[in-house]
Amino acid sequence: MGTAVRRVEDPEILRGRGTYVDDLVPDGALHCVFVRSPLAHARLGTVDTAPARAAPGVVAVLSGEDVADVGDHRPFMVLNDACARPLLARGKVRFVGDMVAAVVATTRVAAVDAAELVEVDYDPLDPVVDPEAALADGAPLQFEELGTNLAAGFRDPDDVAPLADADVVVRARIVNQRLAVAPMEGNSVTAAPGDGIHDITVHVSTQMPHGLRDQVARQWGWEPERVRVIAPHVGGGFGGKAGLAPEHAVVIEAARRLGRPVTWTETRSENLTAMPHGRGQVQYGELGLRRDGTIVGLRARVVGDAGAYAGFGGALTLGPTRSMAQGVYRIPTVAYDGAAALTTTTPMGAFRGAGRPEAAAMLERLVDMAAAELGTDPAALRRQNFLQPEEFPLTTRTGASYDSGDYGRALDEALEIAGYEELRREQAARRERGDRVALGIGLAVYVEVTAGGGGQEYGAVRLDADGGATVSVGTSAHGQGHATSFAMIVADRLGIAMEQVRFVQSDTAAVPRGGGTGGSRSLQLAGSSVLVAADTVLARAREVVATALEADPDDVTAVDGGLGVAGVPDRALTWHEVAAAADAQGVSLAAARDESQPGATYPFGAHVSVVEVDLDTGRVTPLRHVAVDDCGTVLNPVLVAGQQHGGLAQGISQALWEGFGYDTDGNPTSASFAAYLLPTAAELPSYEAASTETPTPHNPLGAKGIGEAATIGSTPAVQNAVVDALAPLGVRHLDMPLTPERVWRAIRDAEAGTLADPWTEPPAFFATLPVRGATADPEAASVDV
Incomplete structure (x- = not known):
């Protein structure tokens, strides 16, 4: 740590x-x-x-x-x-x-x-505001000259049969609702x-x-x-x-x-x-298993809402959601069909996670449904099917190249912190008593991709004349703590106090190039560049000091406030003196790097949500949320916890409150904070956030991204918890947001014996999509925001 x-x-x-x-x-x-x-x-x-x-x-x-x-x-x-x-x-x-x-x-x-x-x-x-309706025959066309509202799409070949060997198949039509990005500063x-x-x-x-x-x-x-x-x-970005x-x-x-x-x-x-909205998918998911709980295949047919003008958010359905559909599990066969639909609504873009939360939400709901169908504890079913640490690196059935992972360790840590067995005993006691306030316990284990767009990132370090240092990066922080993290790296390598490290970013006249901030890429790419640049400056500085003090460079080492000759306390130069000596010798103590990685990194984690559901009113109260997120080597746990807390707020909020809607005429019905429900601290529980560390081999820091992780893990954990609370009534699935009205209606229908089946047959348009590979490669749609 x-x-x-x-x-x-x-x-x-x-x-x-x-x-x-x-x-x-x-x-x-x-x-x-x-x-x-x-x-x-x-x-x-x-x-x-x-x-x-x-x-x-x-x-x-x-x-x-x-x-x-x-x-x-x-x-x-x-x-x-x-x-x-x-x-x-x-x-x-x-x-x-x-x-x-x-x-x-x-x-x-x-x-x-x-x-x-x-x-x-x-x-x-x-x-036409509904993406499925937009792809139906006779739908109003956004672009008549295109002849269709299909912006892009593909299907897997018919000979991919992931459910052929299944004894049990669980199915659900799952809606991952449209969200407004809603940063503090527009x-x-x-x-x-x-x-x-x-x-x-x-x-x-x-x-x-x-x-x-x-x-x-x-x-x-x-x-x-x-x-x-x-x-x-x-004041916030989140992809918008x-x-x-x-x-x-x-x-x-x-x-x-x-x-x-x-x-x-x-x-x-x-x-x-x-501002472009995020999420917005309708997912037809089918998970096949043997009776002993072994997963044999996943079939997913997903339509993404692209909004007006083919907003790039529709591409997330075809790129990241597909590539991350296998999640943390050993799934021998995966079939995935995807369609991005034009609708007469706000263009779609990215929102914290950009396609990865949608994949995790679909898969984790199906795994919970499978556990219920098999009468198996949901933690045990997950553990049984995890990809194992010794299998990494590996390439999934959807082409994702996982670098490292230990999913069982994260789950064990989360269950221990939550006191999982005791929670289950309390739940059983409430059910035995017939309490009208039900306890729900939800799990989610996820893996996501960070720095998925590839490329490189600029980082530079310069020793200044006053003995301080300036670090410049091509990333662009908007609340993540870059000034702190990059100053920590420079201070650690050069021994310069953090308060003497200046930070430059976000001005194209001062920083020559950069990829900006998105896709949780900053520390692993720019941090690595800063690390290598700082080491380069240190090596040159040792040469400068060796020349000035007539010593062997190998004998020059860090001393308090500068560099000196090992074992000779009175032979040392402060950093201010090092800068002056370098100037006199004509040596530049500045270095810039553009570090890249051989591939993306894949953080992961496990979340446990504990909720209460009032069976008379439908109100859901989140009681506890345990998050164990693994972002590789942790540089500063304060920054990691900050990202976890922010992500948890947004992920829990999607599960319970947020959702952007339109009426049948295409008028927004949630165009103010009076109607678009964002939680305050009063609605959210205290978080119990922890980390495991599984370094990546892809960069010298061993770091993976943390900016989106908690958002990805929290949403399905909360959704699963609410469904778990209602399971004795026969409720198998509920779509988000889990508002009191939606939950109350499900309780009423369950008690009346009129619950709807969570599965409906996918629309016919999926069968008409071009076969994947016959058109442009869908992986080109992978978006790093």
């Missing part, structure tokens, strides 16, 4: 001294406000901007036709290029919140007032043209400054070095800030045309309705 070090980032933010995009708006900047469609699907007629142009304070009003020459918006990952999105709508609007016009004025108030004067002629079309951007060095400077709340820079350069044909992107403090948003592009174009800074910060209702 690493060293517990307090986060160095926190004092500035907690004291209200953080600097966000909206704090950096220059005097005289113009303000942009968007006119958004109130209809989910409509032909777009006349967009009359004349009244708005004449309003006080208005400098410009742009419609889709005005910016048609800029080219369509391309997100950082394109699922189907035939579904490209114009910067502002042309011809049609395709979801409530689609941008129709942009008003630019001297103040935000003036822009808001003028936006109400834009008159738009809409010719309504039928919407999207925000300020674009300023022409500073003499750069064609444009963009301050933006983003996870990936360099990636956004490159998108801007491509969009306008600028050289990348002529575009400067700066991300100051970022992973690239150039169309709103960003409009603001940049307005600034370019007007020759003045232009700024935009979205409202909360804009954020909920327009």
Whole structure:
């Protein structure tokens, strides 16, 4: 276990001294406000901007036709290029919140007032908000020229028969509901043209400054070095800030045309309705087993909601969800069919975990259903089918290359912390008494992929003249604690106090390249680069000291505050003196690295959820949550625990409360925090978070990612706990979110003997999908956010 070090980032933010995009708006900047469609699907007629142009304070009003020459918006990952999105709508609007016009004025108030004067002629079309309905014959088409609402898809060959040797098959139609990303800080951007060095400077709340820079350069044909992107403090990202948003592009174009800074910060209702949503899958899962509990095969047919314009979130169905479908188990045969459907809803993107939580949720529900069907303890059934430590490295049936793992150890640790046997005894006693407050115990064991997009990451270390050091990285922290973790590495290798380590990130003019932050990649890639760079600086510094003190470099070692000759206390130089000596000798004590890995890493863990369910009201109360997450070598347990706690809040929330909905006309029904339910500390239990350590061989730190792990493990554990509480009534499955009404209806139906079967036959469109391998490789859809 690493060293517990307090986060160095926190004092500035907690004291209200953080600097966000909206704090950096220059005097005289113009303000942009968007006119958004109130209809989910409509032909777009006349967009009359004349009244708005004449309003006080208005400098410009742009419609889709005005910016048609800029080219369509391309997100950082394109699922189907035939579904490209114009910067502002042309011809049609395709979801409530689609941008129709942009008003630019001297103040935000003036822009808001003028936006109400834009008159738009809409010719309504039928919407389709359900992804399965969107793929049915006769569904309203998002893109008539495409002839289908299938953005992308494939099926496995018919000769893959995973259930052929099964004695028992459990089946369920499982909904992994659409979620709003809902970061504390929504999207925000300020674009300023022409500073003499750069064609444009963009301050933006983003996870990936360099990636956004490159998108801007491509969009306008600028050289990348002529575009400067700066991300100051970022109030959360979670995958929703992973690239150039169309709103960003409009603001940049307005600034370019007007020759003045232009700024935009979205409202909360804009954020909920327009920032890409996450999750959104309907899964038809079938798990086959022998009577002795041995798993023989998995068949999954999954439709992912891509939303409007083939949002890249639909690709997660075809990439990460498929590749992680085998989970932690030995499953001899896996068949997976996937379809990404266009709907007249907010475009889909990534949300913490990006395809991996969906895979774990499906598989862990099926394993629990199998345990119930076989009359086996769910922990025992899992343990029986685990992949074993000595089998690693291995390649799964879906092509994932697992590096290392010890799944049984994590489960044993979680069960011990939870007091699993005692919980089961208490549950049995309550059931025997006929208590109307039922106890539910849910398990989930998961494996996920981090740094799955491959590539490399920039890290640099420089000894400064004052004896401190500067570390620069191409990642871009938005709350994870990068300044702390990277300073710890430099302090450990060089012996420089952490408070003397400066941290540089998120400015493309100060850091030459970088992949940004997403997919839990930062420590294993950038941390490794910083480690190697620091060792390079140390080696050069020893040579400098050896020359200055006329000693053998092998005899130069670390002393308090500097380097000296081993065994000779009075022959030493402070780091300040080392810097001066290096300057005199003409030696650079700076090094940069771009470390890569031979493959992704695969963290894992086991969660135990304990809930109470009121059988009279349906209310679920989470009592305890035990999380044992393994992210390889732990550098700083404080940072790991912070990521676990944040992930647990979001994962538990999906299980019990969150879900973004639409009515049949495509109108959002949860476009404010009054309707989109986020928990407070009062609703969440105290967490019992622990870690095991199974290092990866893929990087010198032995580290794997931790940013998404707890989200992946917690959701199915809570869902399983609620179903477990209701099992004596005959309830076999319930979809999320497990609201009091949904749970109460299940209890009522169970007591009336009218429970619905959790399985329905998959829609016919799965049989019409192209066979995998006959089209583009679906693994190209793997997204690292």
